[in-house]
Structure formats: C-alpha cells, structure tokens
Amino acid sequence: MGTLAAAQPLLIGLLLLWSSYGKFADPKQAERTALPRLVGETRAITAYRGVAGIEALVALGLLLPPVWTVEALAAVALAAGFTGFLIYSKIVVPEASCGCMKASARPVGARAIARALLLLATAVMAATATTGWWSAGAGVLVLVVEAAAFAMLSAELDRYWLLPLRRFRIGLSHPYAGTASDDTPLAATQRRVLLSPAYRAVDGLLRSDIHDYWDDEDWRFVSYAARYDGRRATAVFAVPHRDSTPESIRVAVVDEEGLTLYRPTVLAAVG
Template sequence: MIPVVSDLAPLVCAVLLAVTGAGKLFGRRTAQVAADTVLVRVLGDARRAALALRTIGGVEVALAAALLAAPTAVVPGAATAALGLGFTGYLGYARATAPESSCGCSAKQEGPIGLLSFSRAGLVVLGGAAAATADTSWWSRIADRPAVSTVFLVAATVVVGALTADLDRLWLLPLRRARIRLFGNPLPASAGPAGQVPVAASVELLERSLAWQAASPVVRSALLDSWDDEGWRVLRFAGVYEDMRGAHPVSVLFALDRTATIDTTENPAVRVSLIDDETEELVPADVLAPVPSRTALPLAT
C-alpha cells in the first residue's frame, strides 16, 4: 500500500475507535441505545445487550491504545480489521432480521441501519488492513513528510466525518440549504387557486370567535363536514341541547365568509344555526350561551 496511507492508518483508526469506543463504554445512554439494537434479541435481555455494547466499547478503546502505541506491529491492525469484519457481519445480520433496529454504532445517534453504518464498518476493515502493513510509526512519518501527512489526515477527517451520523448536521444541512437557495424551495407556494382559504383556517377562525363561545354548551363533536355555498363556508358539527323534554341531537351549522382568516379579521360575523336532527326544524337561538360583550384584553405571554 501507499506508505503514507498505511503508516497514518493506525492514527486514523485509533482516533475513530477511541471516539466510538469511549462513547459506548462511558456513555450514559448506552443502556438505552442497546435496548433498541438487535443484540437484545440475540442475547435475551437488555441488560446483557448493554453489557455487550460496553464490552465492545472497551475492546475498541484497547485497540485504539494499541494502534497508537505500537503502530508498526501487525496484531493491532489485524485485530482492527477483524473487528470491522465483525461489525459488518453484525450489521448484515441485524439488517436482515430487524431492519428497523438501531445499529448502536456510536452510542449516540439512534438510527436505522443504512448505508452510513456499512460504510463505517467497511472503513474500519480497510483501515485495519492498512494499519497492519504499516512499517513506520505514524509520529516519524508525520515528522518526515508533514505536508503530505496533513493533507491525508484532513482528507481522512473529512471522510470519517461524512460517515458519522452524529456530525452530518455540520455538512448535510448546509448542503441542503445551499440546494434550496440555488433551486428554490420545492414545496408548493400555494396548493389551490390564489386566495383559497383552507378549511382548517376557517375552523381556526371559528374557534376564536364569539360564535364558538356562544355555541360551546351545545357543540359536542369536532368538525363533521364543510362545504362552500354562495360565498359562505358552512361548517357542520354535531351537538346536543337540552330542554324540558330532554336532550335532542342537533346539527350545529356555522356559516362564515369563506375568504376570512385570523389574518383578515378578529371578530368575524358568524351565522350560527341549530337544526334538530329528528324534526329537521330550526332550534331557537336561546340555547346558545350569552357571551359577554366586552372583548377580553390580550394577554402578554
């Protein structure tokens, strides 16, 4: 292999393993993360899964130390490659049996197993293989060829960073933002014809209106139906009113300007009518609750 790559591979692998290993070994959320992994099913219970995850973290940290201290030895590199192969096998198994489970790779991000997880495991295999062939220690290689080493380390950091789910907000979000700045926001600016007020906006206006307060003793359901007619938007609710003869189911109909929203008016005029479901007759409005004529002062929040 290229000498710079193989000689600096121990350093890169060691840093990567130290970070992910320490995350698993000392992370406060390891138990929580372990509970979402496929390890639970393999090992039977969540406590053992957490223990397994912490053990792997310990192995990773030990390997990182070995790679840093004895970069020219073959064993740490080979062990790293073997660990990477193990990760790949584990991910393949988890992906096949429980694709929704979390990989637990870095003990921070919970996320389903995807391309990132496999790329990371593959990187560990390659890095370990390269590290096993190192014949000069990384510190003397950096001292010999500082410029090339720096370029390689920066490139390695970028690759590892790009493959780390925890860090993708550093590069993925700016990339997506730039795309939207270039090509515009892909979401629809307006779904329907201009000026069309969604029904949800009419309901929002209604629920802040005096008419809603007045009808509150009667209305029992949420919105049942709505339609537009001659400039009005009619909203139908189900309700019950009580009189001497007992309780009667009614349709509560609110009609309001179909172009009005809370942006255009604070006090919409709303037509309220109650229609008895059994007799289909209009119920007199005196079952509506009287509403105080003073409007409430807005509250500072």
C-alpha cells in the first residue's frame, strides 16, 4: 500500500498539468462553464486562469523533489473544489460544460463528477505517502490502470477511443436498427431534431445525415458532419429525454478538437 500511495503524485501531477495546459490554451472555455454564474461574467476568465496557475504549481510540486506531502494536501483541496464546482454546475447551470481539462461541448454529467471524485481519492491516498513517487518502484505500474480509468471518465478523450468503437458498432448494422438505453428509437430522436429550432439554426452547415449518437443520463446526443467557415466541423444536438418540446433541443458546432465554433443562443426565435 505504501508504494501505491507513493506513486499517486506522479499521476496527479500529470493530470493537473494537462488540465492547466487546457485552461491556458483556451481561457474562453470559462464562458461555457458555470464560472460566469458563480463569479460574474467579467471575472470568469481571470478566475479560470487563476485555477490553471494553481494547478500548474501544485503539479510541479508533486512531480519535483524534495517535498510531496504539502502538495498532496493541496491536491486534495483542489480535487474537493473541483467536485463541489461540478455538482454546483449540474444543479444550478445544467447546460454548462465542465471546462476541466480540454474543451468539450457536453454538459457536466456523472462521468465528470466521477472523475473528480477519483482524483480526490487518489489525492487523499497520495497524502499518506512517506516517500516520493520516484521511490515507488512497482507501484508505478498500477498507475496504468488508474490512467485508463481517468481516460474512460474523460469525455474530452472520447474521440480517441469511444467514438471509434461506436462507429465500428454502427458500421456493423444500420444505425436505425438499434435503440438507446431508454428504449427511444433513433428515428424518433431524428424526427424531434428535424422539427426543432436548433436544427433550423444550423441546417445550412450540415453535410451529412446522423453520424453518431449516444446517451448520457437525461440526454441523447446526436452528431452530424458539418462545415463552418470552410472548416470541417461536427454539429452536436443535445436532446432531452424528459422534455419533448422542440425548443428544449440544443446544438453546438465544434471543430475536430472539440472547441465550440458556433452555438445559437435564442433558439425559440429561430425560423
């Protein structure tokens, strides 16, 4: 157990560096999170960059000798803060994205909260370490399994492993042959999308029929190939299972990196 605890700062440090880099690279992600509601629109980007700076400092402290306990405690505080913020986002601003590690158009869901809880658990374990990660020996090998768990809980990485798997599954049978977890046929979802103001708002950008779909808690997400300003893009429609009104459907056009290029705001007035 001692070597496992000692190895945790390595994983946490790398995750925090990734998270910090994503925030510094695209600080405008803050506008898609719950930060504007929490700290005000004028201070959201500043607060976002501040969190990125703290993440970077804690990460470097965890990765570099000689001290690790203080940084592990700081990581515990950060992870607890992340968890609280995501729960706040889901309750108060349910349409807000995570903004955790890399741009994503998806609202905060159970996976993002579970990832924050996993980070909190690893940080608590790291705080019990009595040696640095460079002395963990075989304990470092366990980090491969933990890293895989973080990847599976990261919507930002879905395009690298989950979407190819789904496309492979769709390629084996016609997309309309399956149904999703709530037993709603995909054809019914498509009908709702076609009748929505969201679809009319981006109709001229679409370049395909339904390209992919997936369920995430109370939402079904449907994607279409699109072009925006001459660039390849993807239009992602968020269709709530429990609200059948056309105006409840939302859409975002994102690029190949998951960055939002266009998101119509007043959909009820479109068309």
